[in-house]
Amino acid sequence: MNATHAPHTLVAYSSKNGSTAEIARWICEVLREEHLDAEVAPVSDVPSLAPYDAVVLGAGLYAGRWPAEATRFARRHRQALSEQDVWLFSSGPLDSSAAERSIAAVPGVARIATRVNARGHITFGGRLAEGARGLIARQLLKNGKGGDFRDRERVRAWAHEIAAALAGVPGKR
Template identity: 40%
Template sequence: MNILVAYASKHGATAGIAERIGSTLNAAGLSATVKPVEEVDDVTPYDAVVLGSAAYMYHWMREATAFAKRHQSELAERPVWLFSSGPVGEETVDKEGRDILESSEPKEFEKFADLLHVRDGRVFFGAWDPSAPPVGLAERAMSHLPAAKGALPAGDFRDWADIEAWAQTIANELKAS
């Protein structure tokens, strides 16, 4: 069974998650190909797709959304899982008592749930390196604001065990079908 793990990543944390999902699927005896969405022209060679993106301000990156729309009919014909990365820090509950991962779910999860017949969607903690050069106009503008300095906790907060466990559930489901 051929599985595509396609992703959009701005600073590399989401790419790392996609790679770990792919390696977990491969270790489970499936054949997973991991690629940035910009490098995927055709999804028809794949039996299933895991699609992910970094999320900013509760939205996926433009490239991932465009990919899902462009391949909507083909994706709707095969099993699809969605993932996102974005929240950073060690807190799992916000000031209002909400689960941070649940409340960080990008709008695209709901949007694509029915259109693509999504089997599951998961948000994972991401990583933030404040010394990395800003990418895009918004990040460059924010980097000049004094209040933005230190606004996000720095570090790699990806939970590899959780990512691997989720990928293993995908593998189990695909092997059972």
């Protein structure tokens, strides 16, 4: 056993319809491949950030915002987050825009990034699939606006960047 440990990293997410949860799992998978001590969990299952050295926090976008549970999580853990290495991601656009250009964080998420001094933010495409909850979701699907615009390789490439940035950061456990 080495004297120093890999940074203990949490990938926390808020996902109403499951697609951001899957992105979070893809990120965690890469961090583990890169020998980081990584876990993935919905924000509702994370009572404290004390066990972690680094946090990746992401949520699906709804009407230009993260769901309330995600912004509440960032507010509640603001102190811990501002002392850790933090990356944020959003998942949303139901078209190819996120694959074609870099999409800025929505204002509420940009504020969180500033408050916690996040090391980065990225917007990934989203997914809207049959079975999504809510009237608007069902209308969008009826109008042919559904689809999966997530790019797993882009997600994995971003996770590799995080792993590279965390290389050499000593873990506390």
